[in-house]
Amino acid sequence: RRAGTLISRWNRWLGVIVFLLAAWGILAFFTGGANLPNSLGGSFGRKIIDYNGNEFYESLRVLALVIIGVILAAPRPSFRAMKSFFLWVDDRLKRPPARHRPEKEKAPGPAGRLSHPLTPARDKPPLPRVMEAPLVPPEVVRSQKRLEELAEKAAALRPGVAEKPPEKTQPRQELRQVADDVWKKYGQSPNLVVVDGWRLPPPDILDVSPEVQFSEADNVQRANLIEETLASYGVDTKVVQINAGPTVTQFGVEPGWDRKFREVKERDRDGNVRVRMEEVSKTRVKVERINSLSNDLALALAAPTIRIEAPVPGKSFVGVEVPNTTSDMVSLRGVVETSSFQKMLAKTKMALALGKGAGGEAIAADLTKMPHLLVAGATGSGKTVCLNTVICCLLMHNTPNEVRFILVDPKRVEMTQYNSIPHLATPVIVDTTKALAALRWLSQEMDQRYQKLAAAGARHIEGFNKNKPSAEKLPYLVLVIDELADLMMAGSDEVETNLCRLAQLARATGIHLVVATQRPSVDVVTGLIKANFPTRISFAVTSQVDSRTI
Incomplete structure (x- = not known):
């Protein structure tokens, strides 16, 4: 660091010297009048710029000295300015000639937006240029051609119908x-x-998945085994409830009492001595004693691992979760048709069916209360299935006038099947550059929505949409990102800034984020992102460090 400081100071002094030489050369261009027939720069100044009396080359010498002095005095700003200039020239050379548009088709520029900040509610901000023609994977085009070929063959096989030349059908x-x-x-x-x-x-x-019926006798046998194992270690307990779930069975274990006795010797009428046990004290079994025996319980039950929830929220017992021998598949229809989800759906249209708990109870959540969701897990743990469930729940209970999606799929194969739904604000984005443009567009949309809310005197989107026709309502915008790590590698600073800004401010405007990643490390899930995503779903991860990070 000290050597760098000395070099920078030396360069500045050299720059000052070069500036003095340039000034001396500039003075050599001027004469002093009748009193001084020679130039103001004297003979030394003439030697600096002298080039056989050619004034053009002499001016170039002075200009070169000025440029060298600027570079020596301020090297970094000079190189940045040169780089910006060359990039601007290269962009001008590569840009195609602009087409002439009629006056009525010209979109309002930034000045128009500044002069009219409060736009009508039905106007939407224009999409970025990179999002006008999003990339459609070739497999979608091939499947569409395949459907057209099958339709032509079916029309040719119909009896009594004359063959007609194939016509191009409209997308609708x-x-x-x-x-x-x-x-x-x-x-x-x-x-x-x-x-x-x-x-x-x-x-x-929706498909109906067959439910696996677990044997009640097996659960009773395991409950007795839990009681006997804990009793063998001196812990008095009793299994009071059994909740069979899809992957684990929860046994409700109620702690017993620790009793202390003493011997009391008494003589009967015949003079014989009899011993009687009298209870001295009685205390409850501590929950920590049950927690410390988790490995012993797993050994006795021949289970790979067990989880002890002490205590179960809202209950007066300790939950011992034992894995089932066969796992049951949880279908989306099985959760949607439950009473808990229907109660949630009656309150809000943004209800999400997340699955079933350890005790088999359906778990539903409200996206507007989350208000943003961070999903993490290793490859094959079920992140994409969770994202598809979230999207399908919103599609089944909302029209395109109520919810719009922006789907970002860097893998190109997971979400492209949603390209034909009318709920998309733009086709599925598979390019990183377009994903960054979508984040910038969402920030602009959020700012314009806040202007509309301020003009209407509303605090949130529910108050703005109340008592308004469907054409003037603001739809919810849901951004779904399948792999955050790919975007962070492309532009971590811009992605983190836009995500945090949207997570902090976008809830009141009806913009919600659902972000998934399979690498929940610190460079992907940064501290700012964790702080602004209060709701998180964690699937199986590869290490304990990743589990603590999420």
Whole structure:
């Protein structure tokens, strides 16, 4: 550091010397009048700029001295300015010639937005240029061609119908055909809900997974084994409740009493001595004693591992969770049709079905109360299944006028099947550059929504949308990112800044973030991101450090 300081000071002094030489050369261009027939710079100044009397080359010498002095005095700003200049020239050379647009098609520029900050509620901010034509993976195009070929063959095989040349169908007709095929396959439900002209899909289209019936005798046997194992270590307990879940069974263990006795010798009428045990004290068994015997319980039950929840929230017993021999599949329909989810759905349209708990109870949550969700887990642990569940829950109970999605899928294969749904604000983004542009666009949208809320005197989106027609309502915007680590590698500073700004301010405007990552390390899930994502779902991770990070 000291050597660098000395070098910078030496460069500045050299720059000052070069500036003095340039000034001396500039004075050599001027004469002193009748009193001084020679130039103001004298003979030394003439030697600096002298080039056989050619004034053009002499001026270039002075200009070169000035440039050298600037570079020596301030090297870093000089190189940054040169780099910006060359990048600007390269951009001008590569940019195609702008097409002439009529006046009515010109979009308002930044000046127009500043002069009219309060736009009408139905106007939306324009999408960035990189999002106008998003990349569609080739597998989607191939599947569409395959569907067109099958439709042509089916039309040729119909009896009594004359062959017609194939015509190009419109995208809306194709979507209607896909919807008709779905209704034919699963059957159209008579109890369809129509909202603003949109027919919401019924739960009948979801698959029903067969439920595995666990043997009650096995659970009773394991409950007796738990009581005997704890009693062998001097811990008095009793299993008061058994809750069979999809992957684990929870045994409710109620702590007993520690009793102390003493011997009392008494003589009967015949003079014989009899010994009687009298209770001296009685204290409750401490929960820590049950926790310390978790490994012994796992050994006795022949289980790989057990989890002890001490105590169970809202209950007066300790929960001992033992893995089942066979796991049960939890279907989305099985959770959606439960009473807990229906109660949540009656309160809010942004209800999410997250699965079932250890005791088999359905778990539902409200996205507006979260308000942002961070999902982490190793490869194959179920992150993408969780994201698909979140998206499907919102699709089944909301119209495109109520919820819009921005899906970011760097893997290119997980979310591309959603490209045909009308809820998308833009087709599925698979390019990192377009993902960064989407984050910038969301920040601009958030600012414009706050301007609309301020103009309407509303504190949040629910108050703004109240008593308004559907055309003037602001839809919820849900950003789903399948892999955060890929975006952080592309531009960590910009991604972290935009995510934290949206997480801090976007809740009142109806913008929610659902972010997933399979590498929950500190460089991906930074402290700022953790602080602004209070709701987190953690699947199985590879190390204890990753578990603590999430």
